C-alpha cells in the first residue's frame with residue numbers, strides 16, 4: 245500500500261454544490277492559491293446536485309429579502325436563524341445570475357420573463373425551475389466544473405477522508421484513503437473547508453452519500469455540531485424514484501385518501517396540500533392509521549401548459565419515466581400510490597455566515613452546516629449551498645493572506 249502526500253493552500257472536503265462554489269470564489273479572489281477538492285465519489289460528479297432538478301430559489305425584484313425572511317420564520321415554526329437567512333437571501337440573485345452566465349438556463353415564459361413556482365403556500369418564496377426538467381442539476385455541475393478547470397483547481401475523486409489533522413490547536417489538513425486501491429492520503433493545508441454534505445445517515449434513494457463521517461471527524465477534533473436532533477421527512481411514490489413534488493404541489497397536485505378525499509385541509513387548514521412535507525407526511529400516516537389508506541397522488545388539477553415543467557426530458561428521471569411507461573404506468577395520467585418516508589437524519593457543523601467554526605483553520609459550507617431545522621422548500625438547497633459555498637470560499641481567500649505557507 246502506498247502513502248501519498250498532497251500539499252495545498254485550501255483543502256475542500258466534498259465536491260458538491262457547496263464545495264464547487266467555495267473553490268470557484270476562492271480561485272477568483274486568490275488566483276495564485278493552490279485549491280484542492282477531495283471527494284469520496286467520482287471526480288467532478290458534483291454530489292447530490294448531479295441528481296437535482298436544478299430548481300433555484302432567489303430573491304428577484306419586486307420581492308425583497310425582509311419579506312422572504314418573514315416567510316421562513318413562519319415556515320420553520322420560528323426555528324430560523326434570521327441573520328443568517330438574511331445574509332444568504334441577499335446573495336441569492338447573484339448566484340442565480342452566475343449560473344446563467346455559466347450557461348445554465350432557467351424556464352422562461354413566452355414574454356421572456358422568468359417562470360416561477362410559489363413555494364409551500366408562502367406569500368413570497370418561489371423557485372425558478374431549470375429549463376430542462378431532469379437535467380438541471382447535472383448541467384449546473386458541468387458548467388461550474390468547467391469554470392474550475394479554467395482556473396486549474398485540483399480535483400481528486402474516490403478518496404474518503406476520515407480524520408482531520410491538527411497542529412497547535414489549528415486544523416491543518418486531513419487524512420484519507422483511496423476507495424479503489426486502498427492507498428493512504430495525507431493532505432496538508434492552510435485552510436480546510438468542510439463541504440461534505442448533511443451530517444446524518446442515509447436513508448432514502450437519493451441520499452446515498454450522506455453517511456456522517458465528516459461530523460464524526462470534526463466532532464473528534466473538537467468542533468461544535470448543531471441540529472442533530474432533527475430529521476427530514478418526505479413522501480415518495482411507493483414503486484419508483486421521483487423528485488419534483490416541490491413543483492407539483494404548488495401547481496395543484498394533492499394527496500387523496502382511499503375515499504378520494506383530499507384530506508390535507510383537515511391537517512393544514514391554511515396551506516392545505518401545499519404545506520411543509522413534515523405535515524403532509526404526518527397526515528398521510530394518520531390517514532393510513534385511521535384505515536383510509538392507501539394514499540394516492542392526484543395530478544388532475546395541473547394545467548396542460550405546466551406539464552412541460554414536470555415531464556423529464558433527460559437524465560435519471562427520464563430513465564425512470566420511460567421504464568414506467570413501458571410498464572403501462574403514466575405518472576401524469578394514472579393515480580400512483582405514495583408513501584411517507586424519512587429521508588435523512590440531520591444536523592451539521594455550527595458556523596457563522598462566513599463559515600467560521602469554533603475550530604481555527606476549519607470552515608463549513610453548504611448542508612454540512614445545517615442551516616435550517618430539516619424543513620424543506622423547493623430550490624432552497626441549491627440556493628443556500630451555492631451562497632454559503634461562495635461565502636466560505638471568499639473567507640478562505642481572506643484567511644490565506646494572514647496565514648504562513650505550508651511547508
Ligand SMILES: Cc1cc2nc3c(=O)[nH]c(=O)nc-3n(C[C@H](O)[C@H](O)[C@H](O)COP(=O)(O)OP(=O)(O)OC[C@H]3O[C@@H](n4cnc5c(N)ncnc54)[C@H](O)[C@@H]3O)c2cc1C
Nearest residue numbers: 258260262284291292297298299405441450610611623626
Ligand atoms: C434527487 C434530488 C433532487 C434534488 N433537487 C433539488 C432542486 O431541484 N433544487 C434544490 O435546491 N435542491 C435539490 N436537491 C437538494 C440539493 O441537490 C442538495 O441539498 C445540495 O446539492 C447539497 O449540496 P452540498 O454541497 O451541501 O452537499 P452534497 O451534495 O451532499 O455534497 C457533499 C459531497 O461530499 C462528499 N463527501 C462526503 N463525505 C466525504 C468524505 N468523508 N470524504 C470525501 N468526500 C466526502 C460527497 O461524496 C459529496 O460529493 C435535490 C436532491 C436530490 C437528491
